[in-house]
Amino acid sequence: MSKILKRIYMALILILLYAPIVTLIVLSFNSSRSRARWGGFTLQWYHDLFQDSEIMRAFYTTLTVALLASVIATLIGTLAAIGIQHMHRKSRAFFMGVTNIPMVNSEIVMGVSLMLLFIIGRIEFGFGTILLAHITFDIPYVILSVLPKLKQTNRSTYEAALDLGAAPFFAFRKTILPDIMPGIVSGFMMAFTMSLDDFVVTYFTKGPGVDTLSTKIYAEVRKGIKPEIYALSTILFLSVLILLMLINFTPSKNSRKELIKDEKYLKKHGRKRIFTKRLILGRAIPALLIIVVSAGGIYYQAEASVSSDNELVVYNWGEYMDPGVITDFEKETGIHVIYEEFETNEIMYPKIRSGAVSYDLVCPSDYMIRKMIDNNLLQPINKDHIPNLKNIGSLYLKTAEQYDPGNQYSIPYCWGTVGILYNKKLVDEPVDSWSILWETKYKDNILMQDSVRDAFAVALKYLGYSLNSTNIRELREAEKLLQDQKPLVQAYVIDQVRDKMIGGEAALGVIYSGEAIYTVKENPDLAYAIPKEGSNVWIDGWCIPKDAKHVENAEKFLNYLCRPDVALKNFDYIGYSTPNTAARDLIEDEDLRNSEVAFPDEETLSRCETMSYLGPEAEEIYNSLWNQVKSS
């Protein structure tokens, strides 16, 4: 009986441990893009993965960084361990403590402090800073695994080698090195794995255009997970698994049993064979690995970084520009574009503010543009240098004045509204008011946005107030309303609204129009409506930061982006409404060109407001009210 219980317990643990990974692996072979549906077996995502040069470059950057960092850290760490070993006891304890700190220190502190150091030291962010950071956090792991081996080392073998005429380094190589080799190897492996999957430190120390797999995956996931990422994660998991098995099944050369085995092998095959065996296992395979990695690294790096001074550093949202647009621009002008992505305004803002990297163009949202203007982080755009500005519809320029009076600092790039996405099969009444989100018959069929401002915008607008209200009475009313709605809500989510609605998992969801365009295309049962009480209109616009180094190139790129054909290309790629009316006229699909979802009429738009930055006090009130809603 107890045996069965033990087995069940064991099985439970294994399931808990491996269920997520198995899910991931299964999904990587799912031909449907939806996570909820099995669309049959496919290798499509693996094929796509290797076609995606961005991911492959990130992959090789990761390997190159991990390999270089762990090799250098192993070298430094081993030497440091030898130094520490020969210290007096007190200083040894001190240095051990010092080297242990980076390991117990929180990664985010390490990342931020390294970033600050690089800023102060005026070291340009990029591959080099990632490498330096990785070496820094790798060293303690090497010291930690080499030091115990050094302590076990029989010092007299080293002296014996000296005694027999060996010079100190030769003696070290022949006696101490083989003894501590297992420690060095495991230190190297630890350092390598640490670098391989580090995210936090890399994130803070990377420069524009350089990504490791972890930062790349993070960037991708923020935009909604692409199935290629499942494939990539599966490959990563399997390689680590194989690596681990190799390490565990490679016999150590130190046990007596192994020595006797070795003797027998020696007798049977002679010296030459054992020498060849060691040569292959010990030298040839690692050498081959290094060659493959570095060749791949060089290939992909070279493809990316034809470094010259004629460049342009662009900081944009993820998936927010057709890659073809960039390559075309590079071909036309010879300007090299370094393109980096961010996930939220709040991540972008401190980066610009810190001045760690000088970006030439950045694409914040409306309220953030306001904030950046107020904090004197932007420079006015010289409109004379951007003749194509005429293609931007005046309606949108006027809306943009809500946050950028006189359109001095920004040029609208994408815009959209917030509305209700509904499934016509599940909702058979007309959707024209926020009130439908409070209908009890849709209990557990409603999806709300899991962000403070978006959620409050719905409630405030329903109540007839401004979505930028700072009136505490109005806000309390809105909070009350959200509390009332909570039992009806199936989930508070962000990106998943799209997938869940496509999968038919909910009847109603609050969504951005850009995503609505996409979902309606994927599932014809879905429809989008902007309630009559009005809603939120948002605009993302291009700005030139104050400390931009290539203003002229930035203006060229802005003018290029405003060209109707280019704007159309981006519209097709991004799917969010374009403010470029000339581009809209070029849309071939008539339904789309006249789509109410993508291009609501002036009257609807006039009912919508942009969000504005409310200041820290108001933000705090919003947050605390939102917390009350979420936690009640």
Place this chain on the structure above:
Amino acid sequence: MKNKLIELTDVSKSFDGNMVLDEINLYIRENEFLTLLGPSGCGKTTTLRILGGFEQPDTGRVFFDGKDITSLPPNKRQLNTVFQKYALFPHMTIAENIAFGLKIRKKPQSYINDKIRYALKLVNLEGTEDRYPDVLSGGQQQRIAIARAIVNEPKVLLLDEPLGALDLKLRQSMQYELMRLKRELGITFVYVTHDQEEALTMSDTIVVMNQGYIQQIGTPESIYNEPQNAFVADFIGDSNIVDGIMVQDRLVEIFGTQFPCVDVGFGTNRPVDVVIRPEDLELTSPEKGQIRGRVRSLIFKGVHYEMEIHTNAYDWLVHSTKMAEVGSEVGLTVDPFNIQIMNKPASEDEAAPEPEE
């Protein structure tokens, strides 16, 4: 006498403020088997390590063949060491171990192979070339360590308690091996041990050390028979060491009884240490004895009996082929020649006499 090969002059060494060697003066002759003997912490191993070049003396010089080698690194010295814990290279086979020094000297492979065969024959371990050290027994490993050292044809072989980790039987046979090797190779051995029996068996010269000072230098016989102070007497073999008063030349008073002896030059009525070896006390009838006492214990030791004879002043240790029952009264006599008189050490500094020429 042969030439002096190695000479240490005024060598001092301290670790963390602890004086380990205090102005040691010592020379080693060519082809000599010299043993540094003393309890642990006496400085014998440090002396050997200074000879090997693993430690630098704080003061003093080391000469080899007349040349100053004080600051020469170990790999440049013409001597080889056999370490206490063998210190074989665990990742190399026996042959690779033995060939290590030869390969560094870039000897031709045929020469190396000959040397390996010769050395393994010398230490009676033929056929172990392709084995690994950890697979061999302790005694075998020790012999490999010796083989590894001697193939380099050093002028001096330093041995740091090489038999310390072996059991008694093996230790004794290895002592004969070492003596045979020394005879066959004709090189100088400097041997460190705390085992007095080992030292007495093998050495030409014994250097007795204690607390960083040389206590006595001499042949095994002179060290045993004529210890120069109570420490040496106590450390080498069993001894009765008692307080005495030198009444005049050739007469010493022990516990109120006067004994004729052969020593002169200690002055008159001077307190001295008196050493009488247990085997030099003769058992006799109570009336005939210079000392009278009762047998307190009796142990049979094979070649002799060991007895404790109780007197009011002292319990005498006696080794004798005769025996007396426990509790019986006996007398003890001692030949004047077997009474060893020593000055009492006034302070520790004086306890270290200059080495005799």
